[in-house]
Amino acid sequence: MPDRDDQRRDDPDRYDQNRYDPGAVEGRWQRRWRDEGTYEIDNDDSRPGFYVLSMYPYPSGPAHMGHVRNYTFGDLLVRYRTMLGDGVLSPIGFDSFGLPAENAAIRTGEHPRTFTEARIAELSSSLQRIGAVYDWRRVLCSHDPEYIRWTQWIFLKLYEAGLAYRAEAPVNWCTGCRTVLANEQVLPDGTCERSGDPVEDRELAQWFFRITAYAQRLLDDTDSIDWPERVKNMQRNWIGRSAGAELALPIADAEGRPRADVAPIQVFTTRPDTGFGITYAVLSPEHPRVAELTSPAQRPAVAAFCREAADRSELQRLSAEGRLDKRGVACGTSVINPFTGQAVPLFLADYVLMTYGTGAIMGVPGEDQRDWEFAVAHGLPILRTVEPPEGFDGEAYPGDGPSINSDWLDGLGVAAAIERAADWLESQGLGRRKVNYRLRDWLVSRQRFWGCPIPMVRCEACGYQPVPAEELPILLPDDVDFQPTGQSPLNAHEGFLAASCPACGGPARRETDTMDTFVDSSWYFLRFADPANDRAPFSAEAAARWLPVDQYIGGIEHAILHLMYARFFTKALADIGVAPAGLSEPFARLFTQGMIRLGGAKMSKSRGNLVAPEEILDRQGADALRLAHLQVKPPQDDVDWEDFGIDGCAKFLGRVWRLAAGEAHPASAARSGALTAADLEIDRGAHRLVDRVRRDFDRWSYNTAVAACMEYTNELYRYVSAPEGPHGETLDGALDRLLLVMAPMVPHITAELWERRCGRHIHTEAWPVAEAAKLAAERVTLVVQVNGKVRDRLEVDAAIDETEALRCALASERVQRHLDGASPRRVIARPPKLVNLVL
């Protein structure tokens, strides 16, 4: 072990100056980028704008591997687009409201603000440690009073526009978080997506945003955005458009005739063509007209059924999924099938949901499997109205075919019959075409402290009233006591609660609910365009300058929630004149990176399987860690931590360092003068590298971009160690290009080497030009096939023509062996790459 020290003593200068020391190099450049404002940008910058945004993080402490991955991709793009000559907007902020800080407060008594701000400081410094660069002048936090002011201002604007409202509704109550959740925050198994606790149904008055008013536009505009098909599909599924008709089923009297004195029930169907097959109808147990439409004899049974359905939790209902018994009970009343005029019995069934359509359906067992099962269970008649194909041995037939048993619809195919039936319903005044969506309004109130207060007050006389805009922001008090009950301390804080009614001036109480943190993240990307504006959340001009975000980057876990809400906000803000009128989408391009797993499970704090980046940053450096993230897998894929090759990446950087710092070859060995074939080839290789890396960057293929750099570095090692030695100028040109294309990936080491080589700053250099004339190799491999099998490979001139290629191919001894004296029946020549001789 003493040898290394001896070496140091022998040649201290050489050791200190030339050794690759990531810690020293990286710290120095990180300070420089921040101090010099290298990536600050003004709104009047004359370069073409390019807005790169990585989803702003929840500040949970120092960056974890998921952050490193996300912000490495974003940073690469910021640096790359800057080199291409764009004026890049690269902001960062913190999603600083949320439950973890409040839970910590309940545990320790520390105010969520001091707790959160400490975590923000940690996260900021670790983002800088991975070399990510931002315009720090634009930093924002959702808990900042100015940000709160404008979030509340937007709430009031939406309220004014009728897009925010308060309503009593069945809501999702998370037993663990002690707050209501949006539908989007409840997992398919009926648990909370945050805490994993069971979610209950409760009937509560809550604040909502009318996102359903934008359902069709949200659906239509998915076609126009450059997002992963997978994400767009998830959004389309979530919106869940279904087109059909709503029609009225009159109530029948004892003789089976329609009663004029009682309103009919409305049902929604996507298959009005099957109307002749209606043999019963069903109400949801929660339907408001259940009591009215139940016969005296059926009252006890119906009441019992409703009670049972109400008691059944979401979880139990889901666990009953797939069971075929189709629980239901007869009302003892009948309705009229408007197509046939026949009376059919009315039922209650819990498979009919009050929250979708009209809460009532027509039963067509012939074409709907659930209806078939219900009909069988309750002894109801089944009438097919679509002819199933020959040999069909199933039960209900939902497919296409000619209408049967349907009078004036007979013979029509399903699509045509739907149109005819809908026309008929409309002309008879019995119904109308209708589109239904699965999407529900966004429930935004949360019964929590650490969020943006909803700017409303409640007056005994005037009801809920909006706080006047000039009174904003309504801030959270500092002097609060967090009780272990989990109740928001706002409920007991007189200073916060006391208010006067903006309408009548009388005493009023402040709303204690705060907003879902997804409200904060629904407009932060707009605020970045104009972060210091104190007269508006942002000016339309500034927003028009930068929006939509050219490249948005984040985790796939936000595919529905955040991304849907942000799209809704952007459209709504444009409609009410806050955002530019032409802005319909917030994120023109979206990239969703995969998650990191360890031991087969998603790497996360809650699972306790985090790998701390700090140790790697200390040992191998930020560049090695960044490179490992880029190299390990295509960026959109999930990745196992076990597959990361940090050491390999660090080794590669060492190779680049030694090559560029002149250690891999003696400087005196460099030639000058005439160029050899090897010199020309290494030069062409550099141009090919530039071209290849650029195309890889543009298609998010970072793993192959890294491979290209490694491959070229290997070539350079062979080049410098060849007996004739490298040509000085050629080698310099090659190294310059290698460092430039690597700069966005490994910004520190390339900056250091560049400065040592030429004294300039690599991150203000332009992306190198790949000269078209140098992209093509001079000699290429001509593959010769016989009957499609490779039989020989020949080195030929790249400009070879068909005749010459064929001559070379036929001259090959190996090829001749396989031709066995015969001459090819057919020749496919694709010079200079391939000749295929077919016998």
Next chain:
RNA sequence: GCCCGGAUGGCGGAAUCGGUAGACGCAGAGGGCUUAAACCCCUCGGUUCGACAAGAGCGUGUGGGUUCGAAUCCCGCUCCGGGCACCA
């Protein structure tokens, strides 16, 4: 059930327009440097037969098809991942 993706060596992956399958990296083997080890440098790695050679056969989940030629295009199937789902 409906809608999206996937499947390539021991491993992660590459092959961008239908034309050399396995780039690059990890793990492994051999060699060089060194008193020695580490570092570093070079070389070799799909598989079977063959002798460790030359050479040949087989190879991209599976079965067909189109084509001079298929990882790539088409049809069927299997398995894996994701989204939606008693949604009328």
